[in-house]
Amino acid sequence: MSGILVHPEAVIGDDFKPAPFAVIDERVRVGNNVTVGSFVHIHPDVSLGDGCIIGDNVTIHEGASLGAGCVVSDCAVLGKRPKLGKKSTAKGGELPGLVLGDGCSVGSHTVLMAGTTFGSDCIVGDGAGVRERCVIGDNVVVGRAVTVENDTTIGSRTKIQSGAYITAYVTLEEDVFIAPMVVTTNDNYMGRTQERFDHLRGCIVRRGARIGGGVHVLPELEIGEEAFIATGAVVTRDVPPKALMMGVPAKQVRDVPDEQLLENQ
Numbered sequence: 001m002s003g004i005l006v007h008p009e010a011v012i013g014d015d016f017k018p019a020p021f022a023v024i025d026e027r028v029r030v031g032n033n034v035t036v037g038s039f040v041h042i043h044p045d046v047s048l049g050d051g052c053i054i055g056d057n058v059t060i061h062e063g064a065s066l067g068a069g070c071v072v073s074d075c076a077v078l079g080k081r082p083k084l085g086k087k088s089t090a091k092g093g094e095l096p097g098l099v100l101g102d103g104c105s106v107g108s109h110t111v112l113m114a115g116t117t118f119g120s121d122c123i124v125g126d127g128a129g130v131r132e133r134c135v136i137g138d139n140v141v142v143g144r145a146v147t148v149e150n151d152t153t154i155g156s157r158t159k160i161q162s163g164a165y166i167t168a169y170v171t172l173e174e175d176v177f178i179a180p181m182v183v184t185t186n187d188n189y190m191g192r193t194q195e196r197f198d199h200l201r202g203c204i205v206r207r208g209a210r211i212g213g214g215v216h217v218l219p220e221l222e223i224g225e226e227a228f229i230a231t232g233a234v235v236t237r238d239v240p241p242k243a244l245m246m247g248v249p250a251k252q253v254r255d256v257p258d259e260q261l262l263e264n265q
């Protein structure tokens with residue numbers, strides 16, 4: 001096939017299947033049986049594990065590492081470095097490359113930033129964005145058009161459904177369920193005063209908690225293990241474990257029934 005630019009310092013495995021107009025920079029390491037689409041640019045020091053499939057028009061930025069069997073759909077941008085605004089509350093500085101564990105699947109038009117690590121077998125839906133320095137476990141689902149802001153931690157098997165907004169400095173523990181269009185917040189000062197920097201904290205959602213469609217969660221709160229927040233609620237106070245909360249502001253109406261607890265699934 002013609003029109004492929006492979007730098008002489010790139011190391012390419014067996015059974016490489018590139019489409020025309022791919023560009024592979026210096027010190028890239030490509031495993032065995034890798035497929036790369038048209039108009040793909042793989043920047044220096046990227047590593048692609050065995051069996052990776054990269055779609056058309058994908059850019060993989062410097063230093064990113066994709067484990068074996070990752071699938072990246074068309075027009076995704078992986079390992080992008082952020083350009084921060086002058087008043088951004090996010091930390092600046094150098095970032096290591098993006099890391100995707102084995103078997104991850106990345107949808108089209110997604111943007112995953114440098115300095116973030118995904119465990120194995122994660123799924124990122126089309127049009128989702130995950131910012132820098134996030135730490136994401138195994139088997140996590142980040143749904144279509146979800147935004148995950150910087151410095152967020154997401155535990156294994158957690159699912160975030162379409163359109164949800166996970167703000168910076170949030171922790172979602174393992175087996176958390178975030179329904180579509182949930183909004184989390186981290187700044188009660190809404191960008192004003194110096195004092196706000198001491199309070200800039202997202203929520204902590206403990207293991208197995210479930211947050212229903214369109215719920216809003218105020219900054220700094222803790223949502224207890226296995227709690228259930230009913231759709232449309234606004235959470236303004238910490239939530240006890242296993243509490244079923246409803247309304248605006250959210251109030252506990254009962255406990256989550258035993259048959260819904262993780263240990264009984």
Ligand SMILES: CC(C)(COP(=O)(O)OP(=O)(O)OC[C@H]1O[C@@H](n2cnc3c(N)ncnc32)[C@H](O)[C@@H]1OP(=O)(O)O)[C@@H](O)C(=O)NCCC(=O)NCCS
Nearest residue numbers: 161179180211212213214229230231232233244246247248
């Ligand atoms: C909690 C939930 C299961 C309903 O619980 P429920 O106790 O079975 O609710 P019921 O239908 O029996 O209604 C009980 C009362 O609460 C009200 N109610 C029900 N859900 C409510 C909600 N989310 N917010 C405010 N009030 C609600 C009902 O109007 C009813 O009021 P009434 O007694 O004055 O008539 C439901 O609100 C919910 O959040 N489901 C989750 C949906 C979701 O987000 N799924 C995510 C994947 S898509």
